[in-house]
Amino acid sequence: MDEYIVELEHVSKSFPGVLALDDVSFDLKSGEVLALLGENGAGKSTLMKILSGVYTKDSGIIKIFGQVVDSMNAKKAGELGIAIIHQELNLCSHLTVAQNIFLGREITGHGMLSSSKMNSEAKKILKSLNIDMEPEMIVGDLSVSKQQMVEIAKALSSNSKILIMDEPTSALTAKEIEDLFLIIKKLKKEGCGIVYISHRLEELEHIVDRVTILRDGQYINSMNFKETSLPEIISFMVGRNIKEKFPRITCKKGKKILEVRKLNAGPMVRDINLDLYEGEIVGIAGLMGAGRTETTRAIFGIDAKESGDIILDGKTVKIEKPMDAISQGIVLVPEDRKKDGLCTKLSIRDNIALPNLDIICQKAGIINSKIEREMANKAVSDLKIKLPDIEVNAGSLSGGNQQKVVVGKWLRRKSRVVIFDEPTRGIDVAAKVEIYNLMNDLKEQGIGVLFVSSELPEVIGISDRIIVMCDGKITGELKTEEATQDIILQYATRFDKKIDKDVQYK
Amino acid sequence: KDKATSGSGTKGNENESKTETPTDTNKPADSERYKVYLITMDQMDQHWVNVDAGCKKAVKELDNIDYEWLAPDVKDDAKQIECINNAVAGGADAILLAANGPDAVTSALEEAEAAGVKIIYVDSAADYPAVQTLATDNEAAGKTAGEEMIKGLTAAGIKEGKIGIVNVNSATASCVAREKGFRSAFEGTSFELLETQYGEGDAAKSKDIAANYITSGCVGLFGANEGSTVGIGIAIQEAGETIIGVGFDKSDTILELIDGGHLLCTMAQNPDVMGYEGMKTAAKALAGENIGETNIDTGVSAITKN
Amino acid sequence: MVKMGKQNKIKRILSVRGMGQVITVTIGLIILCIVFSIVNPIFFSGKNIANLLRQIAPILIIGIGQSYVLITGNIDLSIGSVVGMSCMISATMMTKGVNPWAAVFITFICCLTVGLLNGELVSKCKLPPFIATLGTMTIARGIAQIVNNNYNTGSIGEKAKGFRNFFYYGKTAGLYNAIWITIVMWIVFNFLLSKTRTGRHIYAIGSNVDAARLSGVNVHSTTIKAYMVSAICACTVGLMTCATTGMGTMDAGNSYEMYAVAASVIGGVSTLGGQGLLLGTVVGASIWGVLQNGLQFAGAPVAIRNITIGIIVVVSVLLDVVVRTGKHRKRKAS
Amino acid sequence: MVKMGKQNKIKRILSVRGMGQVITVTIGLIILCIVFSIVNPIFFSGKNIANLLRQIAPILIIGIGQSYVLITGNIDLSIGSVVGMSCMISATMMTKGVNPWAAVFITFICCLTVGLLNGELVSKCKLPPFIATLGTMTIARGIAQIVNNNYNTGSIGEKAKGFRNFFYYGKTAGLYNAIWITIVMWIVFNFLLSKTRTGRHIYAIGSNVDAARLSGVNVHSTTIKAYMVSAICACTVGLMTCATTGMGTMDAGNSYEMYAVAASVIGGVSTLGGQGLLLGTVVGASIWGVLQNGLQFAGAPVAIRNITIGIIVVVSVLLDVVVRTGKHRKRKAS
């Protein structure tokens, strides 16, 4: 029972511009459920990807069942009995449930796929998970939560001794979570070692034996869950001196700029009402998948709205596409910079100019390259973006600097409202402060700032008012003075009967 | 040339028994109707239209023929074979064929003949016995073209120099034969015949090739088909130099170029004669009459200014 | 969640990747056949059907190859040139007196090399498949031309009679051998695609190459296999062309790659990968063949043929997109 | 942060998207020219150069059009057929006595319709661009054929002399008009692409269509504009062909879409979108033209041309990929 089945020693890993893991050690015993905790970007997924052979470590030692494993890769990890459920869905949407579950290790007889055998095996696994799902359904036709269950079934089907679950419950319903916990308990009895990553701390008490905490890519500590408390865990996770890190300025609250009324857009944006005044930053907090991103997308006109009004400076405005929002003076710094924020093959100059071409261009749509260059250079010096030249491709910058470009391209025009969605994700501490200062500048200029973030300290540290979302709804609104992480987390976990009242974190 | 060999005369008797045509309800009830297909290399050139016109003229005079023209969308042996198969499937009693190449279609023709179909070649023959071949002797015509060019060069006082040849591609047998004949006319002269260039029968591409020839100092240019000839004609017209251009086929554009003095002459075949006489032969063969001559050179005439 | 009964099983089969498209297009094919039969009754005569089947054969074979490549999310533009290469290499050797079956063997080796090259360029060198195979297309055409020194070959002669009968003219059990070859190839490749591990992996990398890699699929070798199948199919069609014409034509197979794309896509194979059934390719190739044959019997000029075919390609894919987007919307809303 | 000196300005220009590729290929072009001049000194004569430029002209024009579409991340296979359509429509009208300039105007309208259709199919109907333009390619070729009832036209006659001189034969300031037209079109379209809002949008949607949309770019209209430019270019080449030959040829422009892809890609335009310079297209088209012209002067057979061109396409893209991955690796390691 006390035998270590996984030992990681002094593992380091860096990505361009980011030291994701810095000399981290980690271990796992058989028959235990270990919660790997830490803020966004702490390095949890990276560590687990190294363990499962997706990434290669820069340095350090991996020992599985006491044996040192030198060059780990996905296939080898599978053979060693390591299975991982990735944070992002990794399924072939055109294939069936059973085909996905057995992808890469199909059951064959006489060189022929035995579909019926795989289907019945899959059915068994699904049944043990208490999922009512035909193994021959096409994965692309399933809901996100069902797809997540397929991922879980896929990992379980390999009968692994080491099972890694990276936020398996973020997309699951209460019933599915309960079923998953039953499975986890069963596997634990059978001697599996399970690594469980989740931001939903209220889940931990049901299953977890031990916690290991990472922060900013560093190992903080490990302790038995029974001997600690959630507030203690949170303090270890957050654990930095908040006051210095969050520069705060006070402005006079002015007139109302933006009003969102009864906004509905799909299952993740339900009846959203919010107000935004001159001279304030409104933070939007919530857990992963709370619907914050979808809310901002609906306001900005990327996703279609079902109902509701956007009122800007007292006038109802019609926003059907991002172009409309931009011309009205509402801009969005999107969350996913690779997908939505940057044209990575274009230069920094091009990227910064892109949304501002109306300012840069003369009447006939001809670009004034002098203004363009000045604008790009100003953005670069204002944000202290580290780059050799504004002509280099955006894709060649480090993550943090890319993020600054994404932010910078929206600050060159006179806007009324700037929405930041996770503007500090994946960037270092110093850069974060620069972005906070930027938001403060906007606030001083009387521009409304909406600030979506999953990092509670920064929400508390920067916002004047905090709106908390859960499951597509606003569940609370707090003044900064009265906000603590505990209270925010309480609001953020107010699911609609997702988990029984008594098991909710208090 | 031993293509379109004899022996086809005997085949004429076999169809005495084959009086009923495929069940086609649209046809009048009189029993002696025959279905004849014309199959050409493609549908594009004016040349084929003229063959078709000749056929139609004969059909009008004969009045017991159901006639149809089939052609692949591009020059392609395999596709022409499909056309032959389609014609057989369509109940052909006779096929007038302009074979894309001498060898490619032979097996298909074997199948057709086995199905009781009479074969007559128009324009170009395949290497398979047929009732009759009505064609231009391409090699001879090419030689005539070469001789015309030598005459023209001599008249212009040119005794030596380079000659450029623009052909369609190296796959079209009739054009390759023309080139061969053309080259043979120059044996023993002090003219230098350059490497052949292929313009895909595309007038614009052929023009570029011809212009390059002119740049390299050619005194004469030969075009092996309509597109190539237009190409050399307009290149000479533009260069404005005294280059002797000789080509093949006849179209408005080519005639205009000859009238303008840019081309010396073009070898005009008689496609309408091929079509007309070919259809008559088909009718005779189907009626079991004697054919006589199996190889008819429909001749070429060198069309010059006036 | 609904429990599935037996009648639902049919429903489920219908909902398999691309099966809907197959059915739609089959209905289209039947309508086409009826229309052509009315326009010209010869179309539906027994003789023409045997003939028609033999005309569909090469399109279907290259369609199978292209489908394999398209399902992996790539494309093979070199198909037509490989057909030409195969035709010229085999014919040249036979005219030079090489034993026909030895010539067939060597031809296969040459064509497989092109397939291998395609796979390596796309999978190892990470060239965009469009460009990689555009390059090999030009090179293979050049090889087809140079092999007999820039001329079509002469007749492959009497000695190759067996070869010609085997690939095209002969009949077995009342059916042309060309059709038998097509049937056998279809059965083999359909089996490979639907019943073996490699087939599964072909779908997987076309659907989500990262997920496939994370699941331990060897993306490199799978891509190469798909291009190899395409080369085998193109090679077979080239040999068939050689058998048909009894000679080597440098132009053979010109634009066949596009016919192959059209047959696949009309039959519901997605150019974005991950989706498609060889059953659909049969229907797609049949539509193509029926259109060519039927329009010819209907006396339609080439122009009308082209316009009709173009419209059918666009409309059939449009239908597919509309159906899929409809489904997608429904899914998102639920 | 580094302040920029004057010498750094040169460095900066060199580091612009795709400029490296342009320079590599220019060196290749120069080498080719030197080799051809040595093989046959006529190649480098004044006369041949004027001539060569005019032979490059149509390839460059369609290359510009294809580059626009490729930079948006799409492809236009209909280019060759639009060339044919343009040639046939204008010629047919002129032979029927329509005023040449009216004919030119109507021809542009017809070709632009195809461009619009391409844009709508790709951007609104979300068809894969390969399939959408494969369909319009076939349809446009059909139109080219049907417009004069399936025949090439006769001569467009004396009345069209002005038209022919304007598009091809005439000279202005010692240079052929065909070359002037190309220069003017290049300047205009290069200006549009590099100096205007629309041009920026074209790059942006090719680089990352989602990011572009979120930055307020109208993806739909930008895609249509790119296809329109391609149609304008193809139409111009069609008119040029008509002016050159003085007649309408149904086959005109056959496979030009592939030449256009080759010219663009050799010149460093990425088929994945977002990257490329029209300067590169000039070099790409020149290489293409020089190869065709120079190999004729060198007396090389067609086969060698094809093989050479195929290898050049593959190698030039391979080089680009290698250079980019190299950079990437270096960046990753740092």
Ligand SMILES: Nc1ncnc2c1ncn2[C@@H]1O[C@H](COP(=O)(O)OP(=O)(O)OP(=O)(O)O)[C@@H](O)[C@H]1O
């Ligand atoms: N493929 C990658 N390329 C570059 N940087 C990366 C990559 N993957 C992760 N990172 C960076 O490494 C750091 C650690 O990321 P990781 O995904 O491990 O965090 P995490 O703890 O799993 O966070 P979360 O709770 O948000 O999932 C982050 O700064 C992230 O931006």
Ligand SMILES: Nc1ncnc2c1ncn2[C@@H]1O[C@H](COP(=O)(O)OP(=O)(O)OP(=O)(O)O)[C@@H](O)[C@H]1O
């Ligand atoms: N394109 C999509 N398709 C399907 N499901 C999606 C999609 N985008 C988001 N979701 C799901 O919708 C839910 C809400 O996601 P959203 O990104 O709006 O939340 P969020 O509060 O912004 O979370 P985050 O912390 O990730 O920013 C999540 O469960 C997510 O998995």
Ligand SMILES: [Mg+2]
């Ligand atoms: Mg993570």
Ligand SMILES: [Mg+2]
């Ligand atoms: Mg979010």
